Each structure stands twice: as C-alpha cells, then as structure tokens.
Amino acid sequence: xxxxxxxxxxxxxxxxxxxxxxxxxxxxxxxxxxxxxxxxxxxxxxxxxxxxxxxxxxxxxxxxxxxxxxxxxxxxxxxxxxxxxxxxxxxxxxxxxxxxxxxxxxxxxxxxxxxxxxxxxxxxxxxxxxxxxxxxxxxxxxxxxxxxxxxxxxxxxxxxxxxxxxxxxxxxxxxxxxxxxxxxxxxxxxxxxxxxxxxxxxxxxxxxxxxxxxxxxxxxxxxxxxxxxxxxxxxxxxxxxxxxxxxxx
Numbered sequence: 394x395x396x397x398x399x400x401x402x403x404x405x406x407x408x409x410x411x412x413x414x415x416x417x418x419x420x421x422x423x424x425x426x427x428x429x430x431x432x433x434x435x436x437x438x439x440x441x442x443x444x445x446x447x448x449x450x451x452x453x454x455x456x457x458x459x460x461x462x463x464x465x466x467x468x469x470x471x472x473x474x475x476x477x478x479x480x481x482x483x484x485x486x487x488x489x490x491x492x493x494x495x496x497x498x499x500x501x502x503x504x505x506x507x508x509x510x511x512x513x514x515x516x517x518x519x520x521x522x523x524x525x526x527x528x529x530x531x532x533x534x535x536x537x538x539x540x541x542x543x544x545x546x547x548x549x550x551x552x553x554x555x556x557x558x559x560x561x562x563x564x565x566x567x568x569x570x571x572x573x574x575x576x577x578x579x580x581x582x583x584x585x586x587x588x589x590x591x592x593x594x595x596x597x598x599x600x601x602x603x604x605x606x607x608x609x610x611x612x613x614x615x616x617x618x619x620x621x622x623x624x625x626x627x628x629x630x631x632x633x634x635x636x637x638x639x640x641x642x
Contacts, residue, residue: 414452414494414507426454430597437521437545439601442592443514445550449489451510459503463530474502475529480541484522486550488515514550517633519588519601519626522546547601549590549626563634564627570639573616577627582609587629589613591638594622615640 420426428451430441443449457477463470478499482491489512492498500506528540563580577589583606591600591613599618604611604627613625618640626635 414509416494416505416507417454418505420454420456420505423456423458426456427451428453430595432597432599437547439547439598440549442549442590442596442598443486444596445514445517448513449511453508453510455500455506455508457500457502457504457506458528461530472530475531476501477529478527479508479525480527481525482522484520486514486516486518486520486548488512517550518628519590520548520550522548547590547598549592549598549601564636566625566636566638569636570641571615572640572642573614574612575615575625575638577604577611577613577625579609582607583629585629587627589625589627591615591623591625599623 417426425438427438428441432439440451455477458474460471460473463472476499478497479493485491489510491508491510493509494507498508523543523545526542526544528542530538530540565578567576567578569575583604585606587604587608589600589602589604589611590598592598600613600615602613615638620641621639623638623640624635625638626633628634
C-alpha cells in the first residue's frame with residue numbers, strides 16, 4: 394500500500410535510557426497517539442497542561458510507517474521505511490525528563506514504540522518544544538536516505554487553580570461570560586511578547602498562542618468551545634497571571 398510520510402513525534406525533553414512505558418501492539422495505523430486530552434492546531438500538538446510542583450506522567454504511542462512514496466529520477470516509487478528515530482529535542486520544561494521504551498529511541502519500519510514524559514515541573518510557562526525525527530528510507534542500491542523532520546509541541550505549566558496568581562502586570566477578560574470572542578485587555582501596552590494558554594476545569598489545554606509586543610488588546614476566538622468554566626493563563630519574562638473565564642451562549 395502506498396503511503397505518504399506522516400510523522401508527528403512527541404517529546405518534551407532530553408531522550409534518556411529505557412522508560413517504563415510499553416508499546417501498544419494493538420495500534421496498527423501508522424502515526425502518533427499523544428496522551429489523552431491533547432489537542433491540535435495548524436502549527437502544533439497541544440499537550441495537556443501540567444501543574445507546577447505536581448508529579449506528571451504522560452505516555453505517547455508511536456506506530457511507524459512500513460513504506461512511503463517518494464519521487465526518484467522522475468518516477469514515483471513505493472519505498473520501505475527502514476527505521477524511525479528521535480535524534481534531538483529542545484524546549485524541555487525544567488523538572489521534566491523523557492525516555493523511550495528502548496535505549497536508542499529507534500524503531501523499525503512497521504514497528505511500534507512509546508515515549509514517556511515524567512517528572513515534576515518547576516517553572517511556570519508555555520513551552521514550545523521542537524522535536525527532530527529521522528526517518529531512514531532504503532530502496533536496494535539506489536536509495537539510502539534519511540529524512541529529518543521537525544515538529545512543534547506546546548506544553549503549558551500552570552498554577553494550581555486554587556493558588557494565588559503571580560505577576561507584575563495586569564489584564565482583564567472582556568466580555569466575561571463570553572460566547573464567540575473574548576478579548577485580553579492589558580492595563581497598558583505590553584513591552585514584550587507574551588504567551589497564553591486556555592485550560593478547562595480538568596486542566597486540559599484547549600487553546601494556546603502568542604500575544605505580540607505593544608499589544609493592549611488581543612482577541613481570541615472561543616466559538617468552538619463548549620459552555621463552561623475555563624482559566625486563561627498569560628506568561629512571559631518569568632511572570633504568570635491567570636483569570637477565570639465563563640463561556641456561555
């Protein structure tokens with residue numbers, strides 16, 4: 394069967410020796426299966442939020458393609474995938490580590506594997522995690538090539554909702570309750586870029602993004618979210634502040 398390369402690899406970390414995770418052999422469709430509660434946008438996989446000072450453990454399952462299509466000498470060929478590996482990762486939240494189910498963090502074409510993210514996050518913020526995967530393609534004597542692919546993941550570390558907020562800046566959410574859009578209104582224009590993350594009552598990240606410098610008002614579309622209570626956290630420069638948000642029609 395012809396396939397195109399679709400590799401979304403999760404890691405927030407420096408890859409270490411064997412983890413406790415166990416590959417799930419029942420997964421037969423190639424791809425990446427991130428932890429429950431993860432969402433996606435056009436640029437990244439958004440992982441569930443973690444709380445600062447609270448032990449966290451996430452397992453992502455990986456099912457590797459057995460073959461893919463490539464263009465070679467003007468021809469479209471069906472080429473076997475020799476192996477897939479995770480070669481480098483940047484953007485690790487402090488206090489978190491990761492390991493694969495094997496020391497080399499490498500899986501054969503058509504095989505299954507897993508990555509475990511664990512630890513106790515020690516710093517608030519929204520982290521952009523860049524993971525580089527290497528897919529080796531081998532086709533007889535005419536092709537032995539490795540495709541390196543970067544992927545972006547967002548991982549937020551937030552305050553426990555019951556703890557006081559920390560920040561030297563202030564903002565409000567208008568309107569609140571809101572239905573289609575909510576605007577982040579700062580007391581004065583921000584000097585530097587800020588990151589925001591919106592989490593639901595279960596701590597799952599439902600939206601995340603950046604607020605450009607010099608902004609005093611920043612709208613967010615929320616029309617595709619369910620009615621309920623949420624919390625919006627803004628961080629940057631080592632500071633963090635959050636406000637509750639009610640979404641209601």
